[in-house]
Amino acid sequence: MIVMEIRELEAFLAVMSTGSITAAARLLDRSQSQVTRLIQDLEISVGFALLDRNGPKIAPSEKGIAFHAEAERFLSGIGHLRERARTIAEKEPQPIEIVAIPAFASGIIPLALAALPEKLLPRKIHLRSLPAEAAVQSVLARTADFCVTSLPADQPGLEVHGVFQGPCVAAVAEDDPLAACEVISIADLAGRNIITMANPFRLRRRVDIALEAANIRPARIIATSVSVNAVQIASTGLGVAIVEPATAYGLKLANVAVRALDVDIPFPWAIFSAAARPLSDSSRELIQEIIQIASACIPGFTAHDPRSANRAAEMTLGGDQADAR
Structure with a gap:
């Protein structure tokens, strides 16, 4: 049976956030030896090393990295519960x-x-x-x-x-010739740098299908994890971003023109x-x-x-x- 204390998890998250036992101790207002012991006790509880140690230097282990996300989620839930209890008591x-x-x-x-x-x-x-x-x-x-x-x-x-x-759109720099178009044709993207998402199982797949259906071969694909990065790259004139409409219309960025596409990429x-x-x-x-x-x-x-x-x-x-x- 695994038994973990909240203070052990807090010590581990502090070390992961700060990158050292010393900085974590300052953050938690504890001694370095106390933080070290809390981490060691947590490692005994979970049954594997959370940190790789090389003399005074530490680095998260592979298992420690995987455990970090779960620990963070758990403590977030505890904090959420505490806050709910306070608001119930104070009728907020x-x-x-x-x-x-x-x-x-x-x-x-x-x-x-x-x-x-x-x-x-x-x-x-x-x-x-x-x-x-x-x-x-x-x-x-x-x-x-x-x-x-x-x-x-x-x-x-x-x-x-x-x-x-909602339909995906194109984002281009304001001085890009395509910015003069009310609707950008996907045919105009041939030979251009196209900036889009990296995850192949969501929006990126729909973009790839649309490009393949139109027989469009871009000069290169620039992939990123979030649409705002794609729009920001497009604002430099490096290429045309194909992004979802929430970012394009919900977040106003300078030097960017957002245009409809002549193909429906939902x-x-x-x-x-x-x-x-x-x-x-x-x-x-x-x-x-x-x-x-x-x-x-x-x-x-x-x-x-x-x-x-x-x-x-x-x-x-x-x-x-x-x-x-």
Whole structure:
């Protein structure tokens, strides 16, 4: 039976964050020997080394890196529980814990938070930006009240608050000749640098299918993990970014022109919470604000039947391609 103390996990996370026992001890206001002992006790509990030691130097072990994400999620949940208990005792609006893919965390959700009535704003709001798979897992682990994520998300235990879709767009530097076009033809991307997402199982797959269908061979592909990076690269004139509409229309960046494409590259997304877990009034109102702002910001915004979250994702690829994601 594995028995771990919260202070041991806190010591481990402090070491991972600061990179040394000495810095972690200062952060936690403990002695170096106390932090060292806490880490050693945690290693005994879990049954493997969390840190590789080479004299005074330490580095996280491979297993330590994998364990770090779980420890961070667990302590986040404990902090969430403590904060909920305090607000219940003091009859305050409950904190809001939001997890979203970067496309929404950087643009649409901040706008929705700003639109939330003052009386519904709790003293603590936590917005985390995570990949789609991790966002869904945070909801299932109940370390987040709800998540805004791209599809697919085929997981039991989720309550669907909305399934939506919008067409991807092109982002180019303002002085790029394509910026003069109201609609950019995908044929105009031949021989250009194309900036898009790295994950081959979500938006990137739809982009690749569209390029292949149009027989477009770019000069090079520049792949990144978040759309805002792609748009920022496009602003330098290095290439044309093909990105989802939440970033393109929700986040205003200088020196960038956002244009529609003459091909439909759909971006399906949804809002989920844990099934059978009641949401606060603040969370429910925030979800409605997110939907309203997205519908106002994104041209071609479409709402699907919430009961068909993954069917909406499958329709964007069709047939065998959907099964191959």
